Amino acid sequence: MRTTEAVLLLSALTLALICAWCVPRPRGAFYTRLLALTAVEWAVELTGAVTAHLGVRNVLLYDLYIAVEFTMLMGLVRLLRPGWTVVLRIALAIGLLTVAYGTWQNGWSGFAWEGIFTIGVLCSAVFLWLLVDLARTSTEPLWRLPVFWLFTGLLLYFSGIVPFIGAAKILHTLDRQQYRTMHLIVTALAMVRFVCTALSCHMERQRVLRTSP
């Protein structure tokens, strides 16, 4: 089941990566960073899948990855809303501090659950507020905006994983099998997120091709 999960997730990620790569150059700061983020995610998930298959512990990789991912995501939001810089920096500081705290609390061999949970909540709040702001200020229909789909996917992912992350530590201790089953939620949400990323990049590509002379 874990192999199927990894294959499905990597497929969705590969699709997102291809779509991000296909955004015509010059991509602009936003889509260049999104491509970099997707490439990092792809590399991490591939490494995670291989190490898990080989039985090597990869907890530290994911702890580092969540910190890097969060930093890059806040950077993406900042590109869209430069006026939010202070709030985003505060959120970033809180997120990174809780990851550090989680790592210190659980050691190198345990996930930084507190950090991941906090980042999930912070991302949900920031992305929801961004979507509300987009709906308020956009002059064209929301569903036609590529960034709308990107952040809808991110919002669904980060909000959706919060209940699982909140209970993961206890579940992991109580019943490993149950924990693995419940982890399917994260995989499913991640797939939705990467399909949304792919859709966003595809829409951006269409938009650029339509407007280029």
Place this chain on the structure above:
Amino acid sequence: MMDAERISLTVAASTLLIVLILGVVVALLIMNNTRLIRHRAELAELKQQHDRAVMEAEREAVRHTLREIGRELHDNAGQLLAVAQLGINTAIGDGGAGNTTLTAARDALEEGVEEVRRLGHDLNTDMWQQRSLADAISAEAERVERVSRVRVHLHVVGTPPALEPDTSTVLFRVFQVILANALKHSGADRIDITLESEPRFSLTIADNGRGFDPATVTAHAGLLNIHKRCALIGWAAHCSTAQGNGCAWHLQPAD
């Protein structure tokens, strides 16, 4: 074991609930945004209507003023000149027939009366009820030929359609501006005016003067005014010219 199952169930239910709520929120955002965009479009339309109404009111005010000035010129200045003309004619009849100064004054006065009448007529926008644009252009062409050394040729191809008084007024003013520019700046000795009805109504004014480099005078207020006035009535003005090659203005309804 039971605890783990309960926790899992709670997690699954919470996730489902969150995803559902977010789905509803996103749908609401899309609906709200659509409504907002529609509202903005309605506001823009209202503003456009308001601007059109203001412009129409301004045009009506200008029309009214011009009509009043025209009437004043015809009724007051015209009458005064007619009285002066009568006096001079009487003086000439009372033994001043040989007085060349009096005769010259009478001739100048006659021209003055004619000019005031023409001006009064031109300023009156109601004249378009009785006179077509082709007639007005023809009269203006004759007048220009009379007062200058420029030969003006009018070609009317087909039967020009009847235009709205506003359109006729603006087109006639634009025509006068182009003609005045040609007389003042081009050094032309021939101006060709063509009114065509087919395939669509258009007016062309071409001179054989020195022309100009369009790149150097594109921002000239006079030229911009021609374009602006035409745009007011939904027409487009196109100028073809080059240094030493004369100048041709082509006016036609915009696409």
